[in-house]
Amino acid sequence: MTAPLLAAAVFWATFPLAADVTFHKDIVPILQTRCQGCHRPGEAAPMSFLTYRETRPWAKAIRAAVLSGKMPPWFADPRHGKFVNDLSLAPREKEILVEWVDSGAPEGDPSQGPAARPFTEGWKIPNPDVIFEMPQDFPIPASGTLDYQYISVPTHFTEDKWVEMVEVRPGDRGVVHHAIVTAGAGAEGFSGRQYLAGYAPGMSPQIWKPGQARLIKAGSYLTFQMHYTTNGKATRDRTRIGMIFAKKPASQQIVALSSSAYWFSIPPQDPNYRVESSTMLREDVHLVGMRAHMHLRGKSFQFRAVYPTGESEILLDIPRYDFEWQPYYYLETPKLLPRGTRIECTAVYDNSANNPRNPDPKAEVSWGPQSWDEMMIGWFDVAIDAAKSSRLLRGFRGAVE
Numbered sequence: 001m002t003a004p005l006l007a008a009a010v011f012w013a014t015f016p017l018a019a020d021v022t023f024h025k026d027i028v029p030i031l032q033t034r035c036q037g038c039h040r041p042g043e044a045a046p047m048s049f050l051t052y053r054e055t056r057p058w059a060k061a062i063r064a065a066v067l068s069g070k071m072p073p074w075f076a077d078p079r080h081g082k083f084v085n086d087l088s089l090a091p092r093e094k095e096i097l098v099e100w101v102d103s104g105a106p107e108g109d110p111s112q113g114p115a116a117r118p119f120t121e122g123w124k125i126p127n128p129d130v131i132f133e134m135p136q137d138f139p140i141p142a143s144g145t146l147d148y149q150y151i152s153v154p155t156h157f158t159e160d161k162w163v164e165m166v167e168v169r170p171g172d173r174g175v176v177h178h179a180i181v182t183a184g185a186g187a188e189g190f191s192g193r194q195y196l197a198g199y200a201p202g203m204s205p206q207i208w209k210p211g212q213a214r215l216i217k218a219g220s221y222l223t224f225q226m227h228y229t230t231n232g233k234a235t236r237d238r239t240r241i242g243m244i245f246a247k248k249p250a251s252q253q254i255v256a257l258s259s260s261a262y263w264f265s266i267p268p269q270d271p272n273y274r275v276e277s278s279t280m281l282r283e284d285v286h287l288v289g290m291r292a293h294m295h296l297r298g299k300s301f302q303f304r305a306v307y308p309t310g311e312s313e314i315l316l317d318i319p320r321y322d323f324e325w326q327p328y329y330y331l332e333t334p335k336l337l338p339r340g341t342r343i344e345c346t347a348v349y350d351n352s353a354n355n356p357r358n359p360d361p362k363a364e365v366s367w368g369p370q371s372w373d374e375m376m377i378g379w380f381d382v383a384i385d386a387a388k389s390s391r392l393l394r395g396f397r398g399a400v401e
């Protein structure tokens with residue numbers, strides 16, 4: 001006899017009255033942690049969700065975007081790996097957003113909401129200790145194809161610097177396809193230099209754990225590798241990089257590595273073409289983060305570790321790769337990869353007409369710099385003992401992204 005009553009009690013406990021949900025009390029905390037990083041003035045999203053007045057007109061669009069999974073942009077299969085910069089909504093947060101919209105998106109009482117989240121204007125990291133920018137605006141014509149540009153600036157650092165946070169900001173997001181900044185001894189060249197930071201749509205800045213940092217040697221030059229794409233409107237760009245120094249020397253140095261495959265050829269019309277790479281680690285490292293890079297035909301990407309014992313593990317699985325979003329996935333807990341571990345990556349490409357981004361399903365596609373060519377790069381960052389010398393420091397090899 002008691003069973004129906006119990007069921008009713010459970011029902012009410014799981015679904016509070018929709019009228020309870022208000023903007024200030026329930027929605028602002030979610031927007032602050034999951035959305036405002038991009039949805040505020042000067043950031044990637046075209047509309048701001050800081051205030052009720054700004055957010056209210058988007059209520060229906062928010063409901064649709066979170067239900068379809070379009071927003072927030074996050075592509076890792078939650079079954080593999082836990083990431084500090086995870087943007088995805090918990091199931092309960094999604095329910096609250098939907099309940100709020102379904103009950104007419106009420107404002108509620110501002111005094112019940114949290115204080116505004118502090119942000120640094122113009123940056124996602126806190127106020128940088130130092131900012132470098134390209135020495136002059138680079139003109140981008142309305143149409144045509146541009147070669148990669150390499151633009152160097154001297155740091156004038158008189159001592160080695162440990163960098164614990166770093167962010168690259170494009171001047172005009174509409175034309176910067178990607179930017180990579182390396183650090184090295186001279187103003188010329190790109191290979192043999194250390195990767196420092198990059199920008200691509202959807203990428204979050206690098207914020208390392210205490211004790212971890214990248215090293216920039218005294219007297220280094222920074223080189224911006226700029227890939228511009230024209231978008232029908234002539235414009236100018238001056239990309240910047242901002243850094244925050246560690247207050248004391250780091251015990252672990254962050255080094256960028258990659259597992260790539262260069263020799264592939266994707267047949268015309270192939271909806272499911274696989275390319276594999278495998279990279280052997282010759283010393284003990286701690287894996288701290290990963291990022292997949294393919295172009296318009298990219299469909300899925302997976303990172304695996306194959307340990308010296310023969311056991312293997314999926315480190316990051318991106319079942320639906322989206323060229324517009326190439327986030328860096330930072331592990332919550334760095335993972336020891338003992339010497340002899342192989343990092344294996346599998347990239348899958350859709351060269352069929354069913355891929356709405358495919359510029360030409362009749363083309364046979366191989367490695368190349370432009371978006372209609374393809375790439376296959378599994379970027380990963382590792383932390384190494386800063387006191388030991390390491391062959392991993394010989395330089396940045398994946399200079400051809």
Ligand code: HEC
Pocket residue numbers: 030031034035036037038039044045046058061062063065066071072073087089202
């Ligand atoms: C990493 C940056 C980023 C984050 C985080 C983010 N957005 Fe967005 N959002 C964008 C960008 C860029 C656009 C515009 C381009 C697009 O529609 O893809 C956008 C567009 C939207 C739109 C318009 C969609 C449409 O179909 O027109 C909605 C609604 C939205 N976001 C809601 C959210 C909500 C809600 C959250 C948090 C739960 C969120 N976004 C988190 C970057 C972000």
